[in-house]
Amino acid sequence: MQIFNLADADQGFIDEVEARSHQNVKNCYQCGNCTAGCPYTFVYDYSVSQIMRLVQTGQKDAILKCRSIWLCGSCQSCTTRCPNKIDVARVMDVCRHMAREEGYATERSVKIFADSFLESVERHGRAYELGLMASYMTRSGRVFTDVDLAPQVLMRGKLPFKPHPIQGREQVARIFERFRKGGKNA
Amino acid sequence: MRIGVFICHCGSNIAGTVDCPSVAATALTYPDVVFSTDTMYACSEPGQDAIIQAVKDKNLDGVVVASCTPRMHEQTFRRAVERAGLNRYMFEMANIREHVSWIGKTKDLNTGKAAELVRMAVEKLRRNRPLMAKRFETTKRVLVIGGGVAGIQAALDCADGGQEVVLVEREQSIGGKMAKLDKTFPTVDCSSCVLGPKMVDIAQHPNITLYTCAEVESVGGYVGNFQVTVRRKATHVDWTKCTGCGLCVEKCPSRKHPDPFNENLCNAPSINIPFPQAIPKKAAINASSCLMLTKGKCGLCAKVCPVKCIDFEQKDELVNVDVGAIVVATGYDLFDWHKYPQYGEGRYKDVITSLQYERLLSASGPTGGHIKRPSDGKEPKNVVFIQCVGSRDKSVNRPYCSGFCCMYTAKQAILTKDHIPDSQSYVFYMDIRSPGKLYDEFVRRAMEEYGAQYVRGRVAMIYPKGDKLVVRGADTLAGTQVEVPADLVVLAVGAESAKGAVQLGEKLRVAPDQYGFFVESHPKLKPVETNTAGVFLAGACQGPKDIPASVGQGSAAASKVLGLLSKAMLESDPAVSRVNPARCVGCGKCIQTCPFGAIKEIQDRFGNPKAEVIDTVCQGCGICTVTCPQGAIQLEHFTDNQILAEVNALCPPKMFANFE
Numbered sequence: 061m062q063i064f065n066l067a068d069a070d071q072g073f074i075d076e077v078e079a080r081s082h083q084n085v086k087n088c089y090q091c092g093n094c095t096a097g098c099p100y101t102f103v104y105d106y107s108v109s110q111i112m113r114l115v116q117t118g119q120k121d122a123i124l125k126c127r128s129i130w131l132c133g134s135c136q137s138c139t140t141r142c143p144n145k146i147d148v149a150r151v152m153d154v155c156r157h158m159a160r161e162e163g164y165a166t167e168r169s170v171k172i173f174a175d176s177f178l179e180s181v182e183r184h185g186r187a188y189e190l191g192l193m194a195s196y197m198t199r200s201g202r203v204f205t206d207v208d209l210a211p212q213v214l215m216r217g218k219l220p221f222k223p224h225p226i227q228g229r230e231q232v233a234r235i236f237e238r239f240r241k242g243g244k245n246a
Numbered sequence: 247m248r249i250g251v252f253i254c255h256c257g258s259n260i261a262g263t264v265d266c267p268s269v270a271a272t273a274l275t276y277p278d279v280v281f282s283t284d285t286m287y288a289c290s291e292p293g294q295d296a297i298i299q300a301v302k303d304k305n306l307d308g309v310v311v312a313s314c315t316p317r318m319h320e321q322t323f324r325r326a327v328e329r330a331g332l333n334r335y336m337f338e339m340a341n342i343r344e345h346v347s348w349i350g351k352t353k354d355l356n357t358g359k360a361a362e363l364v365r366m367a368v369e370k371l372r373r374n375r376p377l378m379a380k381r382f383e384t385t386k387r388v389l390v391i392g393g394g395v396a397g398i399q400a401a402l403d404c405a406d407g408g409q410e411v412v413l414v415e416r417e418q419s420i421g422g423k424m425a426k427l428d429k430t431f432p433t434v435d436c437s438s439c440v441l442g443p444k445m446v447d448i449a450q451h452p453n454i455t456l457y458t459c460a461e462v463e464s465v466g467g468y469v470g471n472f473q474v475t476v477r478r479k480a481t482h483v484d485w486t487k488c489t490g491c492g493l494c495v496e497k498c499p500s501r502k503h504p505d506p507f508n509e510n511l512c513n514a515p516s517i518n519i520p521f522p523q524a525i526p527k528k529a530a531i532n533a534s535s536c537l538m539l540t541k542g543k544c545g546l547c548a549k550v551c552p553v554k555c556i557d558f559e560q561k562d563e564l565v566n567v568d569v570g571a572i573v574v575a576t577g578y579d580l581f582d583w584h585k586y587p588q589y590g591e592g593r594y595k596d597v598i599t600s601l602q603y604e605r606l607l608s609a610s611g612p613t614g615g616h617i618k619r620p621s622d623g624k625e626p627k628n629v630v631f632i633q634c635v636g637s638r639d640k641s642v643n644r645p646y647c648s649g650f651c652c653m654y655t656a657k658q659a660i661l662t663k664d665h666i667p668d669s670q671s672y673v674f675y676m677d678i679r680s681p682g683k684l685y686d687e688f689v690r691r692a693m694e695e696y697g698a699q700y701v702r703g704r705v706a707m708i709y710p711k712g713d714k715l716v717v718r719g720a721d722t723l724a725g726t727q728v729e730v731p732a733d734l735v736v737l738a739v740g741a742e743s744a745k746g747a748v749q750l751g752e753k754l755r756v757a758p759d760q761y762g763f764f765v766e767s768h769p770k771l772k773p774v775e776t777n778t779a780g781v782f783l784a785g786a787c788q789g790p791k792d793i794p795a796s797v798g799q800g801s802a803a804a805s806k807v808l809g810l811l812s813k814a815m816l817e818s819d820p821a822v823s824r825v826n827p828a829r830c831v832g833c834g835k836c837i838q839t840c841p842f843g844a845i846k847e848i849q850d851r852f853g854n855p856k857a858e859v860i861d862t863v864c865q866g867c868g869i870c871t872v873t874c875p876q877g878a879i880q881l882e883h884f885t886d887n888q889i890l891a892e893v894n895a896l897c898p899p900k901m902f903a904n905f906e
Contacts, residue, residue: 089638089676090676090722091634091676091703091704091722092676092702092703092704092719092720092721092722093703093704093705093706093720094720095703095720095722095725095726095727096703096704096705096706096707096718096719096720096727097588097706097707097718098727101726101727102727106725107720107722107725107726107727109703109720109722109725110722110725137706141588141704141706142641143638143639143640143641143642143704144640144641145640145641
């Protein structure tokens with residue numbers, strides 16, 4: 061394990077997380093209720109309460125490089141349980157955004173999936189499953205992911221070969237456009 | 247008038263951000279001020295001596311000290327002025343510390359503000375007149391409300407000090423929460439064995455009158471002379487005859503209502519004596535479940551009673567008591583843990599509170615001292631304790647630490663191992679708070695000798711699996727999630743203010759804090775006094791407390807009472823309302839509005855109605871002053887003229903400003 065000099069805490073990072081999440085991370089007293097309720101703890105490298113601790117001590121590098129913020133399912137279990145009423149899921153969310161903005165994607169496949177999903181929505185106004193699958197598989201190289209489910213899904217007509225563009229597709233596309241203009245690093 | 251002004255530096259507390267010599271120089275320009283100086287510590291002995299010397303040398307007849315809050319040192323300076331030969335009310339204090347130096351950083355603004363506050367004090371002092379305190383006798387009797395361990399201690403100490411004591415307890419027996427406990431930390435000695443002798447002393451002490459099943463109905467009067475009405479609730483048993491033989495308890499056929507003494511773990515007969523060591527050991531009927539009182543048939547208890555003491559017609563009785571002082575020792579209640587969805591909200595029978603667990607451990611409890619879980623009566627092997635249930639949790643509006651849960655949880659973990667040697671206890675905690683003599687050693691013993699597994703983290707859910715309850719929590723030290731299959735889950739529920747405490751506070755004019763605990767006069771220096779003279783606090787009604795602290799406070803409150811009642815006469819504050827009979831039209835508005843009943847109607851010699859203030863009852867709140875349409879009733883030391891003079895000093899009327 062590395063030694064972290066507490067005097068090196070990145071106050072700018074703490075302030076940014078607090079400002080963007082509208083949460084006061086100093087309210088956290090490390091009771092661990094978020095970790096106790098989190099259904100993804102088993103795949104995390106840092107548990108949720110540890111993420112909160114790393115934010116509190118301004119350990120920007122450790123947070124932005126970690127896997128947990130990518131694996132978080134945003135189920136809000138941590139937020140519901142927090143005795144100090146901190147929206148923990150939102151803090152996780154903000155950390156993920158910041159990691160992405162700084163060019164980190166520790167769980168690459170999660171980022172690829174999110175990108176593919178959003179591209180599909182931008183193009184069709186909704187997710188086009190087969191296109192999303194193709195895009196994800198080619199980019200990630202994970203060709204056989206969930207392939208065993210294909211027969212069942214196909215039989216129920218859940219995997220159509222042609223996209224179903226929705227009405228108002230252009231408006232949806234415009235939302236993406238507007239975000240790119242206004243937001244940082246789409 | 248010749249006024250002297252003293253500007254205190256308070257070390258650097260005031261002088262740090264106020265130019266004290268400059269304030270003193272400015273003060274010299276105010277009307278009637280003939281002497282003005284600044285001093286390092288006005289409250290110190292040399293500081294007081296300098297005031298006295300100045301009064302004598304300069305022939306002063308009024309003194310202004312600009313220093314801290316009057317709550318701190320008004321009495322000090324009043325006494326100093328009195329030693330100099332002046333009346334103690336010929337003194338005014340300007341608060342330039344809390345109101346100026348501690349809250350503002352800009353020195354010249356602070357200096358200006360301090361000078362203005364001094365000017366206000368001077369203007370008021372110019373209109374002060376000497377006031378004399380009235381002396382009155384006190385009733386040598388004490389009311390103690392609440393018969394828990396704090397109330398018991400206060401009552402015994404007062405009674406031993408020679409005062410008559412009336413002890414009022416809401417429940418059927420005294421003993422409070424301590425009587426329900428099995429053992430006490432950190433010595434693991436039997437709770438009822440330590441408390442029992444004290445309870446017996448209460449019953450046998452010639453100076454103590456005990457009213458149980460009783461509540462305070464109303465409180466009137468003032469320090470030294472309170473009039474209290476106590477409601478003795480109908481027990482339907484003539485306690486003058488009842489011997490406590492328990493025959494009626496044995497025979498009672500109605501056993502369907504939960505037993506509050508055993509924390510609803512079992513049912514109790516409708517006529518009952520709560521526990522073997524109860525004081526007084528008398529039976530009482532629960533009117534809501536008694537067959538005779540609800541349906542009009544049964545009466546078995548009356549038939550078997552050898553002394554014929556059952557009285558189904560008995561009514562509540564009101565008793566009037568005059569007392570000189572009141573000790574409030576109403577204790578606490580437990581947090582209702584059902585607010586937490588993660589602990590099952592009451593769906594699982596084997597999730598119980600710590601006090602219920604005490605009853606399971608107790609030999610006089612429903613299981614005779616054998617730990618049996620409520621669902622199937624099996625002996626549990628894995629017992630999980632969850633701490634901070636309703637403590638340190640903002641989301642349920644209980645941000646405070648209850649203080650004793652860490653310790654009783656360690657005790658219960660130790661007792662679990664004692665009762666069931668092949669059991670394993672798990673304690674989920676956030677922090678261990680054990681600051682007391684032998685306390686931390688005790689918690690270490692629970693871990694080291696008794697093998698309790700302490701897990702640092704909270705519990706997020708409990709779910710049933712077979713006949714077990716799986717407790718899922720976090721181990722934040724390992725940074726992981728953990729699960730324990732438990733046979734029994736014990737919640738270390740926190741303390742909250744006793745039910746009815748706020749309503750009682752209204753009767754006593756004692757303010758509760760935002761959580762319902764009574765507020766002491768000063769958090770450090772007046773921990774058992776309240777802001778109502780003659781009313782004192784003991785035990786957990788002031789804030790969560792363990793037994794040693796409650797007993798200590800009981801004794802502390804008793805010593806305050808004894809000190810108060812040891813004086814032959816008490817002095818009343820002369821800063822009370824006074825009626826100018828020439829202006830009073832006898833409308834009676836002040837009588838209606840006075841919250842203390844301190845104004846009565848009299849007739850002057852022509853038979854006209856007039857108001858008159860009862861000096862000793864008046865608390866000097868000033869409500870009558872603002873109500874009187876004639877300006878006939880004035881609060882001494884705070885008359886309209888004095889207050890207006892202060893306002894004018896601060897914002898001079900335009901006319902004056904133009905002339906200057």
